[in-house]
Amino acid sequence: MQNNPLHCDPETGVCELPSAQNQEYTGPIEAGKKPVRIIYFTDPICSTCWGIEPQLRKLKLEYGHLVDIEYRMGGLLPDWTYNSGGISKPSDVAPHWDEVSRYYQMPIVGDVWITDPLHSSYPPSIAFKAAQMQDETRAIAFLRRIREMVFIEKKNITRWEHLAEAAENAGLNAETLKQDCETRANDAFQADLQLAAQWGVRGFPTLFFVDGSGAHEKVYGFKPYQMFENAVAKMQSGAQKNWYSKNWQDLFNQFPTLTTKEFAELTGHTFEAADQQLHALQKEGFLKSFVTENGILWKYTSLSK
Known part of the structure; x- marks a missing residue:
């Protein structure tokens, strides 16, 4: 029986894909423009991914001059054909999200799974790929906004009105976003899913830290900031952190x-x-x-x- 991907284990810090194979990718990965390229496999409704937002924001402030973070969608919830891990229907997710919230000290409210449950995480994932087609920086702001909507504001982010609002909040053209969602964005999403399968991504968050030679280090699941910093240091010897104002x-x-x-x-x-x-x-x-x-x-x- 397949495990429900929304049953994210707070202890391991992983939202695991039901069909994932336990295999490690050992091949080279193309280097980026900066010394360290980070490929981040995530999903808009991955509660553990929301849990590492503090670490990622600090990483961008301290090592943004050395690293580029490339966001890829992983397809956490295709549909509801799962029945295990204590979660067999949307309403079962609500208390689980409340538990995860306490563990990570991040606000997560599970009520959306009772009042207006999502049927899949694919629509907001495709919308993110459409956002990337307009502007990478604004796409990240869009992803942040839809996460706030689903985790905090109890909004079903498969609904177009919420995606359109998030697009406008992020400075994107909502009409263009809709057109791309209905056409080419799905191809980009499918390409992300294929890459995740090729690299043996079993769950989220999964981050590949890549150096200039194509060698890589993987950080899997919820980890303290030190683990992210260690991965940068391993890929870039002598990496110096940037000072930033804590005001x-x-x-x-x-x-x-x-x-x-x-x-x-x-x-x-x-x-x-x-x-x-x-x-x-x-x-x-x-x-x-x-x-x-x-x-x-x-x-x-x-x-x-």
Whole structure:
């Protein structure tokens, strides 16, 4: 019986594909323009991928001058023909997401699986590929926005109205996005699925760190920041981290929204200290908050008008 891919194991930090083969890819991977190329296999509804957002944001700040992160879709949930791992229907996902949220200290609310469940993760994945066709940077902002929608705002991101809103939020042309979703974006998505199968990707998150010679190091599942940093150092000997400002205003100028865990990771504070500072900034009128039972998403007020 196949395991349901939405049953992400918090301990291993993996959302595993039901049909994945346990094989390691040992062949070379084409090098990138920067010293380290990172190919990141993910999915819009992968809760563990949401869990590593703090680490990835810090990686971009400290090593963005050395690394390029290339986002690939992996196709976590084709449909609902699964019945194991404690999850046999959409409503079973809700308590699981609540559990994962506590484990990663990231706001994840499972209510969407009760009120308006997704039938598949393919539509938002194809939409992301369409977004990439317009602009890579804005596509990443689009992916962030649809994740906020599904994990925090309880929105079914297979629905076009939510994808269109996210496109506009990210500065993309929604009409062009829709046209590409209905035509060439599916081919790009299928190419990602084929590459994932070729490289033996078993689940998400999976990141391949590639050096200039094509050698690579894989980081699989939820890992602390040190593991990402170690992978960069292994691929680029003597890699020096970039200094970045930990001032709250500078961080919110860099990232329009931050969770408490992300702010803690980026500032080096404890979760509790970060929470206190963010609440204090809110009282002073600098921040707005989107509060859920499982955590808070913070937004700089000057960016929310």
